Amino acid sequence: MSQNQFDKKSQAWSALFSEPMSDLVKRYTSSVFFDKRMWQADITGSLAHAEMLAAQGIIHAADHASIQSGMATIWSEIESGAFEWKLDLEDVHLNIEARLTQLVGDAGKRLHTGRSRNDQVATDVRLWLRSELDLIGELLVDLQKSLVDVAEKNVDVILPGFTHLQVAQPVSFGHHMLAYVEMFSRDAERFSEVRRRTNRLPLGSAALAGTSYPLDRERVARTLGMVDGAGNPQVCQNSLDAVSDRDFAIEFTAAASLCMVHISRMSEEFILWMSQNFGFIKIADRFTTGSSIMPQKKNPDVPELARGKTGRVVGHLMGLITLMKGQPLAYNKDNQEDKEPLFDTVDTLKDTLRIFSEMVGGQVNPATGQKEGGITVNPAPMEAAALKGYATATDLADYLVKKGLPFRDAHETVAHAVKAATTHQVDLSELPLAVLQEFNPKIEKDVYECLSLRGSLNARNTLGGTAPAQVKAQVARHRARLG
Secondary structure, three states: OOOOOHHHHHHHOOOOOOOOOOOHHHHHOOOHHHHHHHHHHHHHHHHHHHHHHHHHHOOOHHHHHHHHHHHHHHHHHHOOOOOOOHHHHHOOOHHHHHHHHHOOOOOHHHHHOOOOOOHHHHHHHHHHHHHHHHHHHHHHHHHHHHHHHHHHHHHOOOOEEEOOOOEEEEHHHHHHHHHHHHHHHHHHHHHHHHHHOOOOOOOOOOOOOOOOOOOHHHHHHHHHHOEEOOOOOOEEOOOOHHHHHHHHHHHHHHHHHHHHHHHHHHHHHHHHHHOOOOOOOOHHHOOOOOOOOOOOOOOHHHHHHHHHHHHHHHHHHHHHHHHHHHOOOOOHHHHHHHHHHHHHHHHHHHHHHHHHHHHHHOEEEOOOOOOEEOEEHHHHHHHHHHHHHOOOOHHHHHHHHOOOOHHHHHHHHHHHHHHHHHHOOOOOOHOHHHHHHHHOOOOOOHHHHHHHHHHHHHHHHOOOOHHHHHHHHHHHHHHHHHH
């Protein structure tokens, strides 16, 4: 038998096997060419494990030093592109361990003491996802800041607020943008919760039952930063659960799906608002494409594609749930299929957040230090659209309620007034006072203050309302929160 079991993959498992794996099965079972992106997590986890083994006297200090030296070499090789990834060695874990054994001999073989690939891969995925969650958190802050910037610049711009895609009431465009800030702030909270539950250590669970070696799992957790807010180590408490469940990956993909749903909703509005029938906004040319046949067109490809990629991410969520639902305890090879949908979800979400942050808020011009190229807002068509749908009808009803009418009676009265305005093809604010008084004698000249778009906006000066004063207060709150 070879001195290095990794020379023949079957011997990496044991001398039990009597025939080599077929090339087709090799390709079918291999994951190295997509899971190699976890190499940093794998090395980091292995170094923490080795440090603990040495501290516990399970391996000698000289072996620990050799492992550290070998891993430093491997890190450099991978970063430089010199590392040879081998299909025969199946995955990132065996590839790195095999190279380590080539470099440092028996010390490399001792690294796997007290662990299995089952707890190793579970740890690597958690470490990798944790770092990605930190980056996603930063990207969500950037997107929220871009939206807050646009909101602050457009506090006094009047936008028709819609229900059922029908003009309902006038709102501040800034208020509308802040609605998405609220959505993305909740997304950030969800990702923070996912990170907390992801940041728990499976390593030391071994294959499924723990190990007879005197491991200090809490030491490894502290080394890897798998601690709570008070610095207490966070360790998976049941070895069967630790190696077999991927609920943290499912939970992440669920949170990512919700975030993409919010992106998709915003995309839908941008697509509508950019159309000639609305003309509310423009986005920079670099986020659009032209038509292959119609030279006059600028197509909103980026928001359209984001809308489509939402389906992609939601599909990954369904795939991961289906992957997990039928698995008996403990580890099963099914779980190799968790990585590609997880990786793609992370990549899709990060790219989308980066692009939308720039599309909404613009890019910093190095020469001026100012952002350029964000959303261009067109106030005139927005206000014109708000005037088309009798957006202040509710304000007239509120006016009559304040004069003593029950709301339902006021509602009916206003319905007759809108009917008259429709017949004469004028806005409610354009109906003469005498005509309005025909519907209710309590109506006086001051009614026109509430029938104006601006008056309607200013009247909604309650917490969460669309009055400019409230929008400015919310902008200040978000700026303080986002830093």
